[in-house]
Amino acid sequence: MMSTSRGRRLAATAVAIGSIAILAGCGTSGGGSAAPSEQADELGELEGSVSILxxxxxxxxxxxxxxxxxxxGFEEETGCEVVSKTYGTSDEAVSLMKTGDYDVIAASGDATLRLIAAGDVAPVNTDLIPSYAGVYDFLKEKEWNSVDGQSYGVPHGYGANLLLYNTDVVTPAPTSWDVVFDGASDYSGSITAYDSPIYIADAAVYLMAHQPDLGIENPYALDEDQFAAAVDLLKAQRPHVGEYWSDYLKEIQAFETGDSVAGTTWQVIQNVLAGGGATTEVVLPEEGATGWSDTWMIASEAKSPNCAYAWLDWIASPEVNAQATAYFGEAPSSQAACDYRDDCEAYHAGDEEYASKIWYWTTPIADCVDGRTDVECVDYAAWTQAWAEIKG
Structure with missing residues (x-):
């Protein structure tokens, strides 16, 4: 985030980005080769176009x-013309990838393992991506972007789901998520929460600290009892929630009008509010927080695998990554990118201690991602069903 013009910029991007110039008649070189595997030593001829979701x-x-x-700049340097499509939710992204129309996807952690399990994305040979070497180590080979030590993509940017509060109303300044959970009744009707099944993990983070007997080690690896406790907490929170948000502009408006006084947020939202003179602050609560680390992935049946690899290298390069992550409002994926930004400190870029407090979105699956093998964890389909019940 380079300035408080973020609100104006993202308002523009709320309009779906249409297709950018398509190079007519382009196909894969050599009659259509398979995507390079993790064993590939080098890339082939660039195909002339790449389709990105x-x-x-x-x-x-x-x-x-x-x-x-x-x-x-990418098109001029590589000759790979870009066709892009945007999506609004991770569920939509997973569905669109099944069409086979895209070479590359930028996926959040609540989608990546679903894409991998379905065989819709391919293992990535990071040796073919020079920019990968500069990516922060704490973002590499994690449970949301790799399987058994095999990388499935390149980290893009990251951020925490923070606690936002109105400083005139919520006093003293909160240090815990208690204000939106067990203490939510103090601000009943003015609590806000992120509108997604993955928000169940936020409740699990809180329970890890406040009900240790549940034995939760990872908020995305919940057995039946742990999951039931998280769902019960959110059902108890429900009467106090004035609005569930997924559109950041609506959350900004709710805090500006005073309809919301406390709830989960992103750093960029606070930046916009502060720029407008709002009496709000954010904090990373003592329990920690959920967050995101998006991953650029290559389709397993990519029609332009070489241009896809070229894009992954380009978007992870310091200057480009700085531009893209600043525009979106998140920390970059490398320290070198901070040479091209003036706000890395605000996003705690490269702060490993800060990053260690973030539980990055990870797709809940039956095989517990915390390593347990004696129980089965509740998968994302059940999270989706429970979320519908929570909201009523």
């Missing part, structure tokens, strides 16, 4: 804001 704001070509463009 991503969050709004991740693939900018200057059409939303002439000053925001990291696509044109």
């Amino acid at each position: 991503a969050w709004p704001g991740y693939v900018e070509d200057g059409s939303n804001d002439p000053a925001v463009d990291w696509v044109t």
